[in-house]
Amino acid sequence: EIGGFKCECMEGYMRDPRNHTHCKATEGHASLLLARRHDIRKIALDHMEMTSIVNNTKSATALDFVFRTGMIFWSDVSTQSIYKAPIDEGNEKTVVLKASSVTSDGLAVDWIYNHIYFTDTHKGTIELTNFDGNMGKVLIEDELDIPRSIALDPIEGWMYWSDWGASPRIERAGMDGTHRTTIVNYDVKWPNGITLDMVRKRIYWVDGKLNIISSANYDGSQRRQILYSTEYLRHPFSITTFEDYIYWTDWDKQTVFKANKFTGQNVEAITAMHMLQHPMVIHVYHPYRQPDGENYCQAVNGHCSHLCLPAPHINERSPRISCACPTGLKLMEDGQMCVEDLNKHTTGNATHSGDGSVIATTTQPDSGYIALIVIGSLLGSSLALGALLIQ
Structure with a gap:
C-alpha cells in the first residue's frame, strides 16, 4: 500500500x-x-x-x-x-x-x-x-x-x-x-x-x-x-x-x-x-x-593461566578473548602465562565463608599457587593452611 x-x-x-x-x-x-x-x-x-x-x-x-x-x-x-x-x-x-x-x-x-x-x-x-x-x-x-x-x-x-x-x-x-x-x-x-x-x-x-x-x-x-x-x-x-x-x-x-x-x-x-x-x-x-552467547574461554580457559576475558568485537578479524593476570602478576610475552610482577607487592584479599570463617587469599605469583588461610570464627578452632594449584 x-x-x-x-x-x-x-x-x-x-x-x-x-x-x-x-x-x-x-x-x-x-x-x-x-x-x-x-x-x-x-x-x-x-x-x-x-x-x-x-x-x-x-x-x-x-x-x-x-x-x-x-x-x-x-x-x-x-x-x-x-x-x-x-x-x-x-x-x-x-x-x-x-x-x-x-x-x-x-x-x-x-x-x-x-x-x-x-x-x-x-x-x-x-x-x-x-x-x-x-x-x-x-x-x-x-x-x-x-x-x-x-x-x-x-x-x-x-x-x-x-x-x-x-x-x-x-x-x-x-x-x-x-x-x-x-x-x-x-x-x-x-x-x-x-x-x-x-x-x-x-x-x-x-x-x-x-x-x-x-x-x-x-x-x-x-x-x-x-x-x-x-x-x-x-x-x-x-x-x-x-x-x-x-x-x-x-x-x-x-x-x-x-x-x-x-x-x-x-x-x-x-x-x-x-x-x-x-x-x-x-x-x-x-x-x-541476558541473551545466550558463546563462551570462547570455556575450552581449557582459553589457554590462559589465570584470567580469560572477552575482547571487544571491532571487526571479523578481532580476537574473541584475551588473557589477563590478577593484581600482582604480569603477562608473559606469549600472551597466556602470568608470572610475578616484581614491580608490585604480592596482594591479598579477605573474604568470609558461609560458616562465618575468614578466608585470606594471597596470590603467590612465581609458583602459580594461591595460598588459602582459613581462620575459624570460633575461639580455639584450628588453623588450616593449604595451597591450590592454578593451571
Whole structure:
C-alpha cells in the first residue's frame, strides 16, 4: 500500500495485541529488581506485586544477576563488600569480596564468562573478580575521577561506564580493558545510571543534574534526548530498559517511573510516590536481558593461566578473548602465562565463608599457587593452611 507502513518485531518478540505498534517478549514474565539501601525488592511488572528478596542490608547500592542460575549480586557501601545469594533465598547471602575498601556505586555481571565488574569511587578504579572473589584485577585506574554506573555486553565484548567527576563523561572499553574511548562528553553533568539495549545496540543514561534521559549508539553516534522533565526526572539515579520501555528510579520522588523508550511519552509511576525510601539501582529481571552467547574461554580457559576475558568485537578479524593476570602478576610475552610482577607487592584479599570463617587469599605469583588461610570464627578452632594449584 502506497504510504502505508507495517510494524515488525525482532526475533523473540511479537506485536502487542493491545497495541500493534509495541513489541512484547514471547516468553517469560518480567520483574524489576531494586536495591533500596536497607533491602532488595522484586516488583512483578504484570501485576505490580512487590516482594522483599533480601532484608537487613546496611546500604545496598548496586546490583545485578545471572538469570540462568538465579543468582543475584550486590554491593554494600557501608560494609564495603560485594555479596551474592540465590534470588529465592536472598537472606542466605555469601560474601564475594570484602577488601580494605570497596566503595562500589556500580556493578555489572558478565553472565557468559562469569565475572563481576565494578566501579570503585573511593579508589577511582574499574575492577573485576570471579564469582568466588578469589581472582581479581584492576582493569582501569588512570584518568578516572568518580566512576559510577557500569554496563556490559559480553557478546560484543564491550563495557561502558559513567564518570560524574570534574570532567563528566561516558566511556567504553573492551571487557579486557583495551580500546578505551570516550563516547559522551558534552551536554552531560551527572550521568548517574546507564543501561544497554542489546537488541538495538544503544546505550541509555539518566542525568541527575540536567533532568534528562538520553540515548546513543554504542559508539556514541546518533545521540538523542528521550525525555526532559523537572517533574519526573528531579533526581534520577538508575535506569534499565525492556521491550519498548525504560524504567528509572528517582531520589526526589522516591519511586520508579516508566516511559516509552523511543518517544519519552506515557510516563507513569510504577510505585506510589514517596513509597520507596532510597531507591538505588534497578534492573529488569528477564532472560532476554541476558541473551545466550558463546563462551570462547570455556575450552581449557582459553589457554590462559589465570584470567580469560572477552575482547571487544571491532571487526571479523578481532580476537574473541584475551588473557589477563590478577593484581600482582604480569603477562608473559606469549600472551597466556602470568608470572610475578616484581614491580608490585604480592596482594591479598579477605573474604568470609558461609560458616562465618575468614578466608585470606594471597596470590603467590612465581609458583602459580594461591595460598588459602582459613581462620575459624570460633575461639580455639584450628588453623588450616593449604595451597591450590592454578593451571
